[in-house]
Amino acid sequence: MAQSAPLFGQVTVIGLGLIGGSLAAALRNGGLAGRLVAGSRSARTLERGLAMGLVDAAYQDLAEAVRGADLVFVAVPVSAMADTFAAIAPALGRHTIITDGGSVKGPVIEAARQHLGVHYARFVPGHPIAGKERSGVEAADAALYQRHRIILTPTEATDPAATAKVRQLWTAVGAEVLDMRPAEHDRVLAETSHLPHLLAFALVDTLSRQGDSTDIFRYAAGGFRDFTRIASSDPVMWHDIFIENRDAVLAAADEFAAGLARFRAAVANGDSEALLGTMTRANTARARFLAMNARTSYTHAQGATDEQLMKADNQAGQARNPVFHLTPGGRLNGQIRVAGDKSISHRSIMLGALAEGVTEIEGFLEGEDALATLEAFRDMGVVIEGPHAGRVRVHGVGLHGLKAPSRTLYMGNSGTSMRLLMGLLAGQSFASELTGDASLTSRPMERVAQPLRQMGAAIGTTGDGTPPVSIRGGRPLEGIHFTMPVASAQVKSALLLAGLYAHGRTSVTEPAPTRDHTERMLAGFGYDVQRDGATVTITGGGGLTACNLEVPADISSAAFFLVGASIAPGSELLLPHVGINPTRTGIIDILRLMGADIQLENERDSGGEPVADLRVRSAPLKGITIPQELVPLAIDEFPAIFIAAACAEGETILHGAEELRVKESDRIQAMADGLVTLGAEVETYPDGIRIRGIAEGAAFTQGEIESHDDHRIAMSFAIAALRASGPITIHNCANVATSFPGFAELAAGAGLGLTVSG
Ligand SMILES: O=C(O)C1=C[C@@H](OP(=O)(O)O)[C@@H](O)[C@H](O)C1
Ligand SMILES: C=C(OP(=O)(O)O)C(=O)O
Numbered sequence: 001m002a003q004s005a006p007l008f009g010q011v012t013v014i015g016l017g018l019i020g021g022s023l024a025a026a027l028r029n030g031g032l033a034g035r036l037v038a039g040s041r042s043a044r045t046l047e048r049g050l051a052m053g054l055v056d057a058a059y060q061d062l063a064e065a066v067r068g069a070d071l072v073f074v075a076v077p078v079s080a081m082a083d084t085f086a087a088i089a090p091a092l093g094r095h096t097i098i099t100d101g102g103s104v105k106g107p108v109i110e111a112a113r114q115h116l117g118v119h120y121a122r123f124v125p126g127h128p129i130a131g132k133e134r135s136g137v138e139a140a141d142a143a144l145y146q147r148h149r150i151i152l153t154p155t156e157a158t159d160p161a162a163t164a165k166v167r168q169l170w171t172a173v174g175a176e177v178l179d180m181r182p183a184e185h186d187r188v189l190a191e192t193s194h195l196p197h198l199l200a201f202a203l204v205d206t207l208s209r210q211g212d213s214t215d216i217f218r219y220a221a222g223g224f225r226d227f228t229r230i231a232s233s234d235p236v237m238w239h240d241i242f243i244e245n246r247d248a249v250l251a252a253a254d255e256f257a258a259g260l261a262r263f264r265a266a267v268a269n270g271d272s273e274a275l276l277g278t279m280t281r282a283n284t285a286r287a288r289f290l291a292m293n294a295r296t297s298y299t300h301a302q303g304a305t306d307e308q309l310m311k312a313d314n315q316a317g318q319a320r321n322p323v324f325h326l327t328p329g330g331r332l333n334g335q336i337r338v339a340g341d342k343s344i345s346h347r348s349i350m351l352g353a354l355a356e357g358v359t360e361i362e363g364f365l366e367g368e369d370a371l372a373t374l375e376a377f378r379d380m381g382v383v384i385e386g387p388h389a390g391r392v393r394v395h396g397v398g399l400h401g402l403k404a405p406s407r408t409l410y411m412g413n414s415g416t417s418m419r420l421l422m423g424l425l426a427g428q429s430f431a432s433e434l435t436g437d438a439s440l441t442s443r444p445m446e447r448v449a450q451p452l453r454q455m456g457a458a459i460g461t462t463g464d465g466t467p468p469v470s471i472r473g474g475r476p477l478e479g480i481h482f483t484m485p486v487a488s489a490q491v492k493s494a495l496l497l498a499g500l501y502a503h504g505r506t507s508v509t510e511p512a513p514t515r516d517h518t519e520r521m522l523a524g525f526g527y528d529v530q531r532d533g534a535t536v537t538i539t540g541g542g543g544l545t546a547c548n549l550e551v552p553a554d555i556s557s558a559a560f561f562l563v564g565a566s567i568a569p570g571s572e573l574l575l576p577h578v579g580i581n582p583t584r585t586g587i588i589d590i591l592r593l594m595g596a597d598i599q600l601e602n603e604r605d606s607g608g609e610p611v612a613d614l615r616v617r618s619a620p621l622k623g624i625t626i627p628q629e630l631v632p633l634a635i636d637e638f639p640a641i642f643i644a645a646a647c648a649e650g651e652t653i654l655h656g657a658e659e660l661r662v663k664e665s666d667r668i669q670a671m672a673d674g675l676v677t678l679g680a681e682v683e684t685y686p687d688g689i690r691i692r693g694i695a696e697g698a699a700f701t702q703g704e705i706e707s708h709d710d711h712r713i714a715m716s717f718a719i720a721a722l723r724a725s726g727p728i729t730i731h732n733c734a735n736v737a738t739s740f741p742g743f744a745e746l747a748a749g750a751g752l753g754l755t756v757s758g
Helices: 018-028 044-051 062-066 077-091 106-115 117-122 160-172 182-209 213-221 222-232 235-244 246-268 272-294 296-304 307-316 342-354 366-377 415-426 448-455 489-499 517-524 555-567 586-592 632-646 660-661 667-677 711-723 743-750
Strands: 007-015 034-040 057-059 071-074 097-100 126-129 148-150 176-181 322-327 334-335 357-363 383-388 391-395 434-435 469-471 481-483 504-511 530-532 535-539 549-552 570-577 596-604 609-617 650-654 681-685 686-691 703-706 727-733 754-757
Touching: 018 034, 018 357, 034 062, 034 117, 044 057, 044 182, 062 077, 062 415, 071 077, 071 160, 071 504, 077 106, 077 235, 097 106, 097 117, 097 160, 106 117, 106 469, 106 743, 117 182, 126 596, 160 176, 160 222, 176 609, 182 246, 222 322, 235 246, 272 517, 296 357, 296 711, 307 711, 307 727, 322 711, 334 489, 334 586, 334 703, 342 357, 342 366, 342 391, 342 489, 342 549, 366 383, 366 415, 415 448, 415 469, 415 489, 448 489, 489 517, 489 535, 489 570, 555 570, 555 596, 555 609, 555 743, 570 596, 586 596, 586 632, 609 703, 632 650, 632 667, 632 686, 632 711, 667 681, 667 703, 667 711, 681 703, 711 727, 711 743, 743 754
Parallel strands: 007 034, 007 071, 034 057, 071 097, 148 176, 334 570, 357 549, 481 504, 703 727
Antiparallel strands: 126 148, 322 727, 322 754, 357 391, 383 391, 434 469, 504 535, 530 535, 570 609, 596 609, 650 686, 681 686
């Protein structure tokens, strides 16, 4: 850590175990304290601390230790807090800030209030969530808090300046600081840490009391060992925690007992639907909660080992994030079946859930975005089997059968999930809240919220109009006629889904054609949808009937290969069963205008959606001015199109695409930055870009690219390597899994020099 001016004059650490010792070590390393002092009842600990160079002075008399301190960190067991506060209070200065590391906050705050007297206003309660597998001063580790979370739980009595100072302290040693109310902290810890320990202790104890317990333990397999590992934790420490956090632990235990009773009843009654519902939800829930905490991708959390999960969770978003390494040149050949269509996959779950009967889906996209939708419906009580190799069975609950979710619905990175669900949830009788990852929580949601309010919905967003989105529910909706200011299929779809619940007719007029999967699929589920030019209308009060669906391959995923094969001489690829809905084929039109050689073979209908096998051969490309009417029809494909433009003769100019600035990243800026890094000549406009291309040979230099956590940016620059003069490295590629899991393997199989690390 770099040396900086000391943040504090004297810091005193009371209790020099792993937690206290590690803070001392980190402050020492960073030069953050002018003087470091330790206080401990144990002479041996103090000797070790001095010998290790952690502190400059050490006292068994705690009052002596805090004399002259600017900041005191109390890191003793929770049951010893009251005595410690009483011992130090008389020696604290008028400005001394006191903070602690106790794992239960309510009782520590109460002890501080009783014993710190006037100093209570400068007491900032805290809880570092850091590894505790080793203990004692010998385990002190200057790096312990780096990228770990510290929860601060200031009370109304806490001086905000003191809180700010403690926040500065933790940030300076590399931690991420979160604020919580004390009661919330104790409840959350009771649920996520104390209850599991209670269950493990209770299970092992219960089994060990049975007559044949020797046999039980002899035959105990991995599951038993995994589940009960934490029953080996220190009984004295856990005794203190259960006693100190009594109320929250009891509430969590009661909640669990009710869940156990439900499960028991389902077994007793042979209730397959309840059993499947509970277990399919549980299957993915853990990975999802951890992903949600880390505000990271969900399939990553799902594929990770326990250790990685906990690390990702502790390290606040630092989940392992793959890096793409590309060798330059090469060509693409063969046949590639790209991932299932994302837009159709989302809607297959939504409409399947609201239908009467069981909907069977094939070709479902097992990408993060579609899975976020799937999980949201599980959270609302819908039994969904799968996905297994693209097959999903949705047990529809009917238009009015959804149940209130017990917690915030996590939409990960998916704008489609959030916006469509806003419409659907506005029509429900219950309240709900939607949130997402760092990218999604910065995207605009008022474009949907405003017209829904006109229909009568009660919806809140943040001051910036971004998520979290809260929906009051239980409000009667009235059909409206809405003319969309932006061409957005998500806005249109949200209003149509709300329209299912509205009184009368809901109609939406679009300024330019956008993807019409919602309209087609509603009709496929038996709902009457009227289309008249740019206006689509539905009347509330009908019903949906389950059906079977085959999701075609996603033309947005095929786009990377259409561009890759076009720009790499000697390429020829066949992309079977790709959706060629005319509201999605802008990419084909644009590439053809540039001179690409793309053939549609075997055109057919698949469940109401046109599909074809796409054959693409390399061809010399030329720059064009992209026709305005094609912009909404190729909206997600522009990152890939920009790569084609950089490999075309002359200039390509795009206008009218300001929407690109509010996708998973600002795609105009993210692509321009990457293109410039790779030596291309570009100029950006508020609504577009100009790119000068190089028709032959290397169009790109080597370079390091930032994906900005945007799947389409990552995949576009991967394809660029086909025409680069040196290696390209792309950082933060986890989000490729949102729309195209398996991209790297498929692309490498077809000839792209792509390997993945991290
Ligand atoms: O409705 C859909 O499935 C989508 C609509 C488009 O968004 P907008 O409606 O914001 O243009 C598109 O970018 C997105 O990937 C999927
Ligand atoms: C914009 C996209 O998706 P969404 O809006 O669903 O996040 C996309 O996939 O490119």
